[in-house]
Amino acid sequence: MGKILYVQPEKCTGCRTCELTCSFLHTGEFNPLRSRISVVSFEKEGFFYPAVCQQCSPAPCMMVCPTGAISRNASTGAMEVNHEICIRCKMCMIACPFGATFYDERANQIIKCDLCGGDPACVKMCRGEALSFSSLNPAVGSKKRAAAAKIKEVLEEVR
Amino acid sequence: MKLIIDGREVSAYPGETILEVCRRENIFIPTLCYHPAFKGQGVCRMCMVELEDENGNRRMVASCTYPVQEGLKIVTFSAKIDKVRKNIIRLLASRAKGSDYIQDLAGQYGVEPLDLPGLDNEKCILCRLCVNACKLMGSSVLAAVWRGIDKKISTPYEEAAEECIGCAACYEVCPTGAIEMKEENGQRIIWNKVFNLVLCQHCGKAYATEEQIALVERKTGISLPALCEACRSQNLAGRLKNFSG
Numbered sequence: 001m002g003k004i005l006y007v008q009p010e011k012c013t014g015c016r017t018c019e020l021t022c023s024f025l026h027t028g029e030f031n032p033l034r035s036r037i038s039v040v041s042f043e044k045e046g047f048f049y050p051a052v053c054q055q056c057s058p059a060p061c062m063m064v065c066p067t068g069a070i071s072r073n074a075s076t077g078a079m080e081v082n083h084e085i086c087i088r089c090k091m092c093m094i095a096c097p098f099g100a101t102f103y104d105e106r107a108n109q110i111i112k113c114d115l116c117g118g119d120p121a122c123v124k125m126c127r128g129e130a131l132s133f134s135s136l137n138p139a140v141g142s143k144k145r146a147a148a149a150k151i152k153e154v155l156e157e158v159r
Numbered sequence: 160m161k162l163i164i165d166g167r168e169v170s171a172y173p174g175e176t177i178l179e180v181c182r183r184e185n186i187f188i189p190t191l192c193y194h195p196a197f198k199g200q201g202v203c204r205m206c207m208v209e210l211e212d213e214n215g216n217r218r219m220v221a222s223c224t225y226p227v228q229e230g231l232k233i234v235t236f237s238a239k240i241d242k243v244r245k246n247i248i249r250l251l252a253s254r255a256k257g258s259d260y261i262q263d264l265a266g267q268y269g270v271e272p273l274d275l276p277g278l279d280n281e282k283c284i285l286c287r288l289c290v291n292a293c294k295l296m297g298s299s300v301l302a303a304v305w306r307g308i309d310k311k312i313s314t315p316y317e318e319a320a321e322e323c324i325g326c327a328a329c330y331e332v333c334p335t336g337a338i339e340m341k342e343e344n345g346q347r348i349i350w351n352k353v354f355n356l357v358l359c360q361h362c363g364k365a366y367a368t369e370e371q372i373a374l375v376e377r378k379t380g381i382s383l384p385a386l387c388e389a390c391r392s393q394n395l396a397g398r399l400k401n402f403s404g
């Protein structure tokens with residue numbers, strides 16, 4: 001089974017290092033508006049959720065793309081956008097159940113998490129360990145699995 | 160298969176066009192009516208290259224439509240090609256007086272547009288990229304109408320077309336900025352059609368047309384909450400918060 005970018009919101013401190021890391025590595029700029037991961041914050045409650053592409057399968061973004069610009073990278077499992085053939089119809093943004101497909105105005109491009117080609121940089125920079133990159137196989141602790149099941153449940157409800 | 164491009168041996172796959180091979184090999188060929196999302200159209204002729212036979216005779220072809228063949232000898236730049244391209248740009252710049260993109264191109268190629276009257280606001284070069292985009296989206300409302308100097312791109316009878324979903328993909332692919340789109344007061348106006356934009360239930364942002372959302376729902380079979388992208392992740396986070404709290 002491929003690895004997934006696993007989010008544990010209860011561990012997120014809302015520091016937004018992931019956003020800066022992401023935008024810097026993809027664009028050379030420290031600009032949260034150009035990041036492919038976006039931290040949703042509930043300041044009062046101290047709850048933060050780093051929203052990022054779930055690399056769905058089947059993926060709604062891929063289903064709606066008229067040009068075939070979105071496809072799954074066979075080795076990383078990431079849904080990737082081929083900017084060359086994208087016509088910026090934004091169907092993928094409308095279709096994304098998680099709001100994790102973005103439009104980068106500066107580059108005039110659709111952007112989304114590409115798992116950094118199989119080694120996500122945000123995970124390495126996350127101090128709170130809210131982000132991890134692992135395969136969710138039976139070897140993973142049951143607590144983690146229970147949390148994953150919870151997230152899955154919520155996500156399915158949203159869809 | 161092997162080709163010789165500008166004296167260099169290059170590999171190509173059957174079914175590819177000369178232009179596709181050149182792009183992959185980083186050999187620059189200017190284009191106007193080509194977009195990698197669509198098939199080459201052979202409309203603008205900017206992408207002309209020369210093919211050379213065994214006897215050294217050359218003929219010009221449009222690289223965006225010409226399929227590769229084993230041993231093809233291709234010349235991508237010559238005095239003749241340069242002249243053809245300059246002529247094309249001169250004519251397009253004489254027509255599309257209102258397009259900065261085309262006028263800049265004329266400047267780059269050092270050509271003077273002809274002085275033709277009544278074209279000061281014209282931007283369209285009839286490259287048909289918008290027609291292709293519209294077709295791919297499944298709407299197919301754009302086409303070239305009329306003939307000769309009256310030819311233009313339009314919806315049927317220049318009226319608001321029923322199948323138009325207001326996606327603006329045509330606007331996005333147009334290289335010359337010829338397509339007008341206005342967005343104000345929660346409405347999007349394009350090709351004479353007025354769309355009421357759907358407002359995000361949470362923040363009120365106008366984020367898509369009803370028709371776009373209907374198409375997405377039809378294609379995915381998922382019914383979407385009326386939330387913009389940002390509010391969608393916010394909504395999700397809110398639910399997770401309640402779960403963990």
Ligand code: SF4
Nearest residue numbers: 065086087089090092
């Ligand atoms: S915006 Fe680009 S990637 Fe997204 S659906 Fe349209 S063509 Fe595909």
Ligand code: FES
Nearest residue numbers: 201202203204223
């Ligand atoms: S790009 Fe080949 S004819 Fe226009």
